[in-house]
Amino acid sequence: MEKRSAQKNQRRRRARERRMIAAALPVIALAVLTAALSSLWGGIHLREDAAPIPGGSGPALAVFRSDPAEYTEDQDPQPPAQDTDWNLTLVNKWNPLPEDYEVSLVEVPGGEKVDERIYDPLMEMLEDAKEGNQGQLPLVVSGYRTQETQQQLYDGKIAEYRAQGYSEAEAAEQAEQWVAVPGHSEHQLGFAVDINGATYDLYLWLQENSYKYGFIFRYPGNKTDITGTAEEVWHYRYVGVEAAAEMYEQGLCLEEYLGCA
Numbered sequence: 001m002e003k004r005s006a007q008k009n010q011r012r013r014r015a016r017e018r019r020m021i022a023a024a025l026p027v028i029a030l031a032v033l034t035a036a037l038s039s040l041w042g043g044i045h046l047r048e049d050a051a052p053i054p055g056g057s058g059p060a061l062a063v064f065r066s067d068p069a070e071y072t073e074d075q076d077p078q079p080p081a082q083d084t085d086w087n088l089t090l091v092n093k094w095n096p097l098p099e100d101y102e103v104s105l106v107e108v109p110g111g112e113k114v115d116e117r118i119y120d121p122l123m124e125m126l127e128d129a130k131e132g133n134q135g136q137l138p139l140v141v142s143g144y145r146t147q148e149t150q151q152q153l154y155d156g157k158i159a160e161y162r163a164q165g166y167s168e169a170e171a172a173e174q175a176e177q178w179v180a181v182p183g184h185s186e187h188q189l190g191f192a193v194d195i196n197g198a199t200y201d202l203y204l205w206l207q208e209n210s211y212k213y214g215f216i217f218r219y220p221g222n223k224t225d226i227t228g229t230a231e232e233v234w235h236y237r238y239v240g241v242e243a244a245a246e247m248y249e250q251g252l253c254l255e256e257y258l259g260c261a
């Protein structure tokens with residue numbers, strides 16, 4: 001009787017354990033599911049949070065790698081500007097005109113010629129500059145120059161100094177402050193113009209506004225050591241609006257902007 005009773009108790013205990021496990025199963029399953037969902041939800045949030053950082057690192061990379069627009073900059077680093085951008089070609093005392101340089105010219109009012117690519121911004125600037133020039137269109141008195149023209153100007157300037165009693169070497173040194181050695185003038189690029197105004201006010205207007213049209217006051221008096229050229233308020237050089245604005249805002253000359261100063 002005792003033995004039977006003990007067996008009965010054991011069966012009851014096992015049945016109770018099975019009921020408990022059965023009752024616990026949905027709770028365990030729910031916990032596992034919640035954990036899984038929570039992990040997935042966390043992942044989604046991480047990506048959303050990371051989304052506004054273009055090119056940012058971390059988990060978002062996997063998502064945005066597939067968008068080429070987001071990664072163009074990282075994948076194709078731009079070569080140095082002076083290697084590709086015609087408008088930033090540097091010609092000065094130390095850098096000659098590129099070999100076999102060719103230019104497509106177009107005539108501006110007054111008969112001078114310039115590179116056709118700078119015609120529109122130049123004319124727009126000169127038109128707007130009327131307000132600083134007593135209502136008159138400023139005149140381009142020197143645009144593109146051939147090697148021969150530059151040679152004549154250079155020889156003429158040396159002759160002027162020789163006539164004043166300078167030695168050949170001194171005359172050349174003086175002349176080169178004002179007229180570039182042939183092959184070293186921006187005028188030979190076709191991107192530079194010497195502008196004549198009705199009054200000096202025009203030059204003040206140009207110094208404050210030319211960058212909006214992509215032109216720079218190329219030889220300011222405070223950069224003579226870097227440009228190698230004495231101040232020329234009349235000489236403007238096209239570099240494009242982006243570069244001109246940056247140079248204007250930061251007070252840089254072309255040599256400084258290109259990192260060759």
Ligand SMILES: [Zn+2]
Pocket residue numbers: 142187192193194232234235236
């Ligand atoms: Zn000039």
